[in-house]
Amino acid sequence: MKEKLEQIREEALRQIREAGALEGLNEVRVGFLGKKGKLTAVLKSMKEVAPEDRPRVGQLVNEAREQIEKALEDARTKMEQKLREARLKAEVIDVTLPGKKNRRGHRHPNTIAMEEVERIFIGMGYEVVEGPEVEKDYYNFEAMNIPADHPARDEQDTFYVNGDILLRTQTSPVQARVMEKGRLPIRMIAPGRVFRSDEVDATHSPSFHQIEGLVVDKNITFADLKGTLAEFAKELFGEDTRVKFRPHHFPFTEPSAEVDVSCFKCKGAGCRFCKGSGWIEILGCGMVHPHVFEMCGIDPKEYTGFAFGIGLERISLLKYEIDDMRLLYENDIRFLNQF
Amino acid sequence: MNTTLSWIRAYVPELSCTDQEYCDAMTLSGTKVEGYERTDKNLQDIVIGQILKIEKHPDADKLIVCQVDTGRETIQIVTGAPNVKEGDKVPVVLDGGKVAGSAHADGPLPEDGIVIRAGKLRGVSSAGMMCSIEELGSSREMYPEAPENGIYIFPEEAPVGADAIEALGLRDTVFEYEITSNRVDCYSVLGIAREAAATFRKPFCPPAVEIRDEQGSVSDYISVEVQDKELCTRYIGRVCTDIKIAPSPKWMQRRLAANGIRPINNLVDITNYVMEEYGQPMHAYDLDTIAGRQIIVRRAKDGDVFTTLDGQERTLDSDVLMICDAEKEIGIAGIMGGENSMITDAVKTVLFEAATFNGANIRKSAKRIGLRTEASGKFEKGLEPQNAEAAINRACHLIEELGCGRVVGGMAQDGAAPVALREIPFEPDRINRFLGTEIPAEEMLAIFKRLELVYQEEKNSLLIPAFRQDLEGFADIAEEVARFYGYDRIPTTLPSGEATTGKLPFKLRVEEKARDIAEHWGFSQGMCYSFESPKVFDRLQIAADSPLRDTVTISNPLGEDFSIMRTISLHGILTSLAVNYNRRNKDVRLYELGNIYLPHSLPVTELPDERMQFTLGMYGEGDFYTLKGVIEDYLGAIGMDKRAVYDPDVQKPFLHPGRQALIQYEGVVVGYLGELHPQTADAYDIGTRVYVAVLDMPEIVKFATFERKYTGIARYPAVTRDISMVVPREVLAGQIEAMIVQRGGKLLENCHLFDLYEGEQIREGFKSMAYSITFRAQDRTLEDNDVTAVMKKILNGLEAMGIELRQ
Structure with a gap:
């Protein structure tokens, strides 16, 4: 009996070794361990074994069964591994072929620059507000301390609808609209479209964009204005950006300044973008003029504030090295797709 | 300046x-x-030389050979200049030196100048060059003594060997x-x-004006009457006699020339010099041409014609201020004098005028007459009356100093009463609080002193000099401190005080989402002008009586093409698509977010309704349903989850009559989309199908929401029924879906079209459609008979619409 079991086991192991595929292994399992398998047959013939020998023989059968099962399992694992390796080998692809493209659209460079500016000021606690593009003469000029005969009216060649209504020449009127609501303190920016009667050419457009900023509170200082805009410039142009404030004049701020930033192309060394000076003028600003406060019903003895106006195109054209302003309104996709 | x-x-x-x-x-x-x-840009190694000897060139008729003493040595120079003679002192460029320009070339000067080297001219060696005024980078206009086509010749007393550039006043x-x-x-x-x-921080030394010898009294010569004191706040006249016209001195000529003013003669030069020096335009009349010895300042009469000293006839109106004598007009105030009172070389007695006119009036008059002069440019800015007096005295002083004539005593003047000098309190603490600085009061006072603001200790205030009309109050004083203390020395801080929340308003968030979705679908953002041509309406075939033609119109546009504020956003996007089509760009998708401007009434008396429009346009790959998919995606992204109705009955004349839909949401029109009418496409020269959509954002914003609520994941299985049917062609999918939604009740989860076919196997006038309808209950597993009951209602509905089920 023992010999017979030995024989069966040996044969099973041999067949397992010789099996070439998973199907072959299955045949071995059926042939030895199945209902009509050879080992099963031995178990079935146990009744012929003497009762006192049965435990020992039973143990031998179980041992043989375990060995065969283990051999089958090992062989199967090995074979599956081999198959997987072969499949992986067959599945080699050319990873240098191009990726599948989703045809994404592109934001206008002005919008990219505007969102960037908005992001910075929202982070500093500013609210974004809007004002009308077709505006009252009062808000565009009078409330900005530019009375009827002021020479600044000539500098800003204005499109008029009639004597009282015009296309705003600046985003500054939004200042007056927000201030006269009387909800203080104010920290706001007002991005938007403005209009001046300039003929279209490479550096002029009758329609362009500004971003107005206004802060009104008790104890706002000129130093706060400097600090805020220095912070803004660093955020927008990089941590190493330097800022220069030059005295200037705007009717609605006093003191006023023009702000230059160290050229973000050449880092101040001098290049064609900064015309060799190392500095680029990016905005005008100043402390809100007391007359403007008075016209908006705010007491300039109690409140102070600062305002600034950024030319959006000035930033987008410089930042992206766009050399012709007309491209911004032509909407050629070969232009737009570069942003 | x-x-x-x-x-x-x-x-x-x-x-x-x-x-x-x-x-x-x-x-x-x-x-x-x-x-x-x-x-002296590009002027190098140029000295005053003296021509010692001139000989003919042996081989060239037009050249001469000069021996020139340069102070250090005598060199030989060959020249073709016709005007030199022995003994002349001339500018000589030495070997290796540089001149700024060429005597013969017009146009701009070469950037790096022209290097002069010793060489040979027709075989004779030449060690340098004698220069004309043009070669020195200037012109006869600025150096009237320079000869035409020839070498510049210095006066006899010029020192040989000295720096010629210095002598010409060009070291500046x-x-x-x-x-x-x-x-x-x-x-x-x-x-x-x-x-x-x-x-x-250096002493300021203005010219000392002192007239030593005044003869007689001005009242014997002239009287002045200002009739319109609003337009002329001050008019001063002074008289000079025994005028001798001659060239003005070189120093005066040089200063004028450097400021771009051509020297003429001593009298004209003095008026120009004083205008530059004091900023006060002056005018000189020949007193003998002034009738009645009287100056009257008054408005012109409408339609008056006047000849200005440039010989042009000018038509005037009653807003133009005139300078007149007892009989006639002799000058347009602040703009230009008249031909009839013009100074000639024969002038004996001169009346100087220094006046202060209303700046705005001068600006408007100059614009209307179409004559903007150096003088009007200055008057426009609003000059200050005291300066006029200083300037006219300076002019008389120069007349005396230059020996041009004799000054008559006194001023003839008229005008408004002088305004008292302004006083502004000195508040150093407030200035420091305002600037964020700690500048000592003494330092501020030192700044004011240099600016001639007089500190009055007893009143603790600053007396503002008349020439600083711009200083009106506290903030102006703070600026004076800031700019002389130095903007760069002011610290940088951030605003303290109550923190505020930064935010983007809801409307802008809805617009931002529009950009995101459009770009996701391959649309790039364009920007279009807000103003366009009224012809746009014809191009879009908009009816003659359409309210869209009621526009906000610009009264002074750049041209008709930019004259109306758009009332429809399509033109911009179509023009942009046309540009791309014309440039053969394939598969173009563009969007724009921009306002239209709808007037409330005409004529415009209040601000128009500015409505943000989300406009999409495309050609090439994709069709109507592509664009509709974008709209649906966007509406979903901004929380407009209810079923929008696409109503084909739009009748927009610029769209394909069978391929357009009004987009309605909860019964409100929020936009439209469609294929462009081929005729409109032709009008824009686009030779392919174009699809456009416009969403009216003010309506969209009313429905949009970014609120989201979790409703749970369905716990019970869904039951799906597919139905395939033959549908009369005119029945719309929207109608079928509306019926299914209505009859499906609350068990209906979803229905969607999964097959649509029109063609051979289907009989004429019909189409084959297949829907997949999904039912689900939130609280139980649906039984067959639940679904069968609902399906029966739906099938009845289909039958009522003339639809047959396909077996």
Whole structure:
């Protein structure tokens, strides 16, 4: 009996070794361990074994069964591994072929620059507000301390609808609209479209964009204005950006300044973008003029504030090295797709 | 405004700085220097030489050979110049030196000048070059004594061997300033010199004006009457007799020339010189042409015609201020004098005029007459009456000093009463609180002193000099402190106080989402003008009586093409698509977010309704349903989850009659989309199908929401039924879906079209459609009979619509 079991086991192991595929292994399992398998047959013939020998023989059968099962399992694992390796080998692809493209659209460079500016000021606690593009003469000029005969009216060649209504020449009127609501303190920016009667050419457009900023509170200082805009410039142009404030004049701020930033192309060394000076003028600003406060019903003895106006195109054209302003309104996709 | 550094130094003698230092310091104290240029640019190694001997060139008729003493040696120079003779003193460029231009070439000067080298001319050696004024970078206009086509000749007393450039007054720098409109006083050399003195903390020494010998009284010569004191606040006349017209001295000529003013004669030059120096335009009349010895300042009469001294006839109106004598008009106030009172070389007695006119009136008059002059440009800014007096006295002083004539005593004048000088309280603590600084009061007072603001200790106030009309109150005083203390020295801090929340308003968030979705679908953002041509309406075939033609119209547009504020956003996007089509760009998708402007009434009396439009346009790959998919995606992204209705009955004339839909949401029209009518496409020269959509954002914003609520994941299985049917062609999918939604009740989860076919196997006038309908209950697993009951209702509905089920 023992010999017979030995024989069966040996044969099973041999067949397992010789099996070439998973199907072959299955045949071995059926042939030895199945209902009509050879080992099963031995178990079935146990009744012929003497009762006192049965435990020992039973143990031998179980041992043989375990060995065969283990051999089958090992062989199967090995074979599956081999198959997987072969499949992986067959599945080699050319990873240098191009990726599948989703045809994404592109934001206008002005919008990219505007969102960037908005992001910075929202982070500093500013609210974004809007004002009308077709505006009252009062808000565009009078409330900005530019009375009827002021020479600044000539500098800003204005499109008029009639004597009282015009296309705003600046985003500054939004200042007056927000201030006269009387909800203080104010920290706001007002991005938007403005209009001046300039003929279209490479550096002029009758329609362009500004971003107005206004802060009104008790104890706002000129130093706060400097600090805020220095912070803004660093955020927008990089941590190493330097800022220069030059005295200037705007009717609605006093003191006023023009702000230059160290050229973000050449880092101040001098290049064609900064015309060799190392500095680029990016905005005008100043402390809100007391007359403007008075016209908006705010007491300039109690409140102070600062305002600034950024030319959006000035930033987008410089930042992206766009050399012709007309491209911004032509909407050629070969232009737009570069942003 | 331009000045030379030498002229500034005349009043700030201790000023010592490089050109760049001057430029930087002045800019940082508020007098912005736009740029500067050396007047001796590219002029090197040029000395005064004397021609000792002239011989003919052996081989050339038009050339001569000169022996020239350059002070160190005698060199031989060959020249073709016809005007030199032995003994002449001339500018000589030595071997290796440089000149700025060529005697023969017109146009701009070469950037790097022209190097002169010793060489041979027709076989005779020449060791340098004698120069014409053009070769020195200037012109006969600025150097009237220079000969036409020839070498510049110095006066006899010029020292041989000396620097010729210095002798010509060209060792100088011209600075160009951008003066802000509030600083009227800085449109003058003296005004800038005062700023320079304060900037560099050096003494300011204006010219001492003193007339030594006054003869007679002005009242014997002229009387002045200002009839319109609003337009002329002050008119001053002074008289000079025994006028001898001659060239003005070289120093005056040089200063005028460097400021771009052509020297003419002593009298004209004095008026121009004083205008530059004081910023006050002056006029000189020949007193003998003035009738009745009387000056009257009054308005012209409508339709008057007047000949200005340039010989042009000008038509006037009653808003133009005139200078008149007892009989006639002799000048347009502040703009230009008349031909009839013009100074000639025969003048014996001169009436100088220095007046102050209303700046706005001068600006408007100059614009209407179409004559803007140097003088009107200055008057426009609103000059200050006291300066007129200083200027006219300076002119008389120069007449005496230059020996041009004799000055008559006194001023003839009229005008409004002088305004008292302004006083502004001195509040150093408030200034420091305002600037965020800790500047000592003494330092502020030192700044004011340099600016000639007089501190009155007893009143603790500052007396503002008349020339500083721009200083009105506290903030102006703070600015004076800030700019001379130095903007760069003011600390940088961030605003303290109550924190505020930064935010993007809801409307802008809805627009931002529009950009995101459009770009996700391959649409790039365009920007279009807000104004366009009224012809756009015809191009879009918009009916003659359409309210869209009621526009906000610009009264002074750049041209008809930019004359109306758009009432429909399509033109911009179509023009942009056309540009792309014309440039053969394939598969173009563009969107725009921009306003239209709808007037409330005409004529416009209040601000129009500005409505943001989300406009999409595309051609190439994709069709109507592609665009509709974008709209649906966007509406979903902004929380508009209810079923939008696409109503085909739009009748937009610019869209394909069978391929357009009005987009309705909860019964409100929020936009439209469609294929462009081929005729409209033709009008824009686009030779392919174009699809457009417009969403009216004010309506969209009303429905949009970013609120989201989790409703749970369905716990019970869904039951799906597919139905396939033959549908009369005119029945719309929208109608079928509306019926299914209505009859499906609350068990209906979803229905969607998964097959649509029209063609051979289907009989004429019908189409095959297949829907997949999904049912689900939130609280149980649906039983077959639940679904069968609902399906029966739906099938009945289909039957009522003339739809047959396919087996």
